[in-house]
Amino acid sequence: MNIQRTFNRSLIRLFALNLWWSLSPLEAAQSYDIEDDPIRIALREEVISVFEAEGVDAAVAKFPVFKAQMMAEGYQDEKVYEHVWKESQLHVKDPEFRYKLYEWIFLDSADGDLSGKSLNYSDAILYNILINLSREMGKLAQAEKWTQAARRMAAYQYGIEYDLDRYPDVDEEVHAAFPGLKNKKFPLRYAEQLDAPRLAAREYLAYSQLNIFEQLMEQSYYRGDWKSALLYAEWIKQFSDALAAEPQRWHTHNHQELERLNSDAVALQAELMWLQGKGKMALAHLEKVIEERPSYYYGTHYRRGMTAIGWRAALGQKVPEDLAYLESRIEKMKNNRFFNTRAMSAWNTRSRIWWYFNNGQRDIALELMKAYFEEKPEFWRADWEMYLDMVMQEGDRRPESEEVFLQLLEAYRKNGFKIYEPFLYEKYARWLSWQGRFEEACAIQREAVRLFKAFQMPDMVVLAEQTLAQYETGLKNQQNAPSPTEEKGVEVAEDFPIAYEAQKAGEYKVDLPVAGADLQPRSMHSLYQQDFMAFSHFTLANPGNEVLKGTLELAPVQELDMEETEASIFLSFRSDPGAENVRLPLELAPGRLLTLRMESYRRGEGGGNVTLRWKPEAGEGLESIWTFVQGEGFGKGDFTNAGAYMNNPFYLVPIYQALQREASEEAGLLDFRIVASETVRIEVYDLEDQQPVYIDDQGDGKLDGVGDVLARDGNGNDLPDMRFEPGRVDAGFVIYFVLLPDREAGPLELRVQIFENGEWISRSIHRIAFQKEGESK
16 A cells, blocks of 8 residues: 555545544434435445344455445545444444444555554554454453554654653652652653654644553553553653643644543553552542543543542542532433443442442442442443442451452453452452451462562562461461351341342352472473473472471482572483482472472483472372473473362462573564463463463463453564573463363363464473362372
8 A cells, every 4th residue: 555645545534533523422423324325325234234134244244345336336445434434433332343343444444454554544543443442342462452553553654662661761750659660751742752753743743643652551551561551651641741831732632632641641540559559649649630630531520530539438538529529410421422321320320329338328328229230231340349349348248248259350350450350369368368268368368469479569469468477377376276266247237239149158168178289290291402401390389378398309310500589499400310319308388389490401312301209298299200302393291180279260270381492692582372172261471570471261372352461572463472581592481270160071281382484383282180079189
């Protein structure tokens, strides 16, 4: 596609689109709802009717015929795109079909090119819509792919450099709530970008291009990289503040859109403060932007106001004006057509329930909540969050309340909101402790600690570990007491509404294994190339709640070099036949999972093997065997007894894996994926820094579904990758998986594949045979 021609057409489209968006919803609808419009008639007959009868895929397949017919009748492609756009915006309710309509416009107008070298219809605005629709459907990995495509487009067409590492730190911190996180010297004018603009010099970026900053900000936040999210938000805020200081330039921008971007950026910064326990700072940060920028776009003012009301109530601030504000906005929110009417009205109702509940009017709150739940056709994530917060404040110990936690966990996972999970784990662990179920509370709290570490939240790690210590003390006291008594929560009135049909008491309780070490895998067979070391990863875990002492024995091993960290032991040794045994005394704290990163050199001709034995001070030991041979192809690992806690959806079963590359003194990346033999939820974390790499909610390796998250894509090719340190030929990651509760008995296979020369190649297969109920380890 001719770039200059496409650019000129894009300017026309943007002007027309801005005019379209400036119309009222009624005027926009009237301009399109002309029954005898030939394009609309053809679109509904050729495409929409097929969707209604046969579904999304069948309808999308009709687009080429529909467009060819319109072009033959003399219409330009821009006119066709405009009608498809308006049909999706005004009339299509199904989110997947709406997404497909916009996606077709993009792909057809850009000739299928996602490299950024061909401009699409409506430029950055269409990227923004595709990203938001993907996120609304819970397809975070798909949203990430469109975000990176938009980034490539802006970098190529406009010379905009979004890489935060390209800009130097300045002396001041971003905010007092995040000590040590330095601000950046961001370019605030178009001409200040690192790369020279390719098309036109402008004083400031257009708001449509600034939307890409917002998408990078939100994607960073949801994938758990809150520091990048905070910095992107600061860049947006600084940019909009700079432009606001020069109002004579506002004629080149949509003022309301700029205000919305600023508000979204500040609100995200405030939410990060709130999540990390800086409640008063978060509220002050949000209240400041509400006061300084009182006019927002698409109902943003109402959203920010209701968030502040909720936070004030949670902090114990009793503000009667907040209730008056909510009541005065009920009709406006119901009539807000541009923003989702149902969502806004529901938010208003939840805010009033929460205000009453925290302002000494519990009876009114419960009556309003009962009516709200009875009228709703479905429950949303925000409904469960409100309900759960009330459960926790009430000290509600009824067994039926346990389902609230499971419902919210499912909502987070299906929306890709992994960053919220550790906070839910903490609440669940606290509720379990009220039941006297300290074993489970410890297990769940350890997951919270692990995730806070993965998301680099050191303050939350400290608090979570302190809470874990309390549960461990509670467990010891319970075990030592002749007749342990459960802690009693606050008595709950029977009128506290239950918004679901719960299971019977006791059906949620998890039978945890007795204290005992778990050595995985039981056996591993791996291949190594000539003149390379052989690599493997084993784990030694203590899933129980007592300290375990013992000895790890390796044989035949000599010339052992060992390096130990909190999470792993790195072992390098000779494994020649006849070598000696090596014994390592170890102490495993409750919940500790120790990675054994092993490499062997100077093997006997053809390979070798090493036996690992865990010999505890008391009880039976465990044994695993590592066999390695020279050859080409992929290795195979056989895993057994990997199903501990399988009936607890909060616990993810871990498996460790090493990837290898050709020797290089440079840092490097390797694209990879895991494909399961059945539907399982897979989460992958980097072994080195414990940060998330990707989440595949179906385990099919495609990363295009609901609940999928792409968190690390260093080379920007829409595939997850592992980073190799300079000089290292191996990099490790950990796979956590959750099975469907109704799966049939039998082994599970996880196939690890790398992407080379345009195809997926298997590197290893993990075959997991689960321990049957009643079997001993």
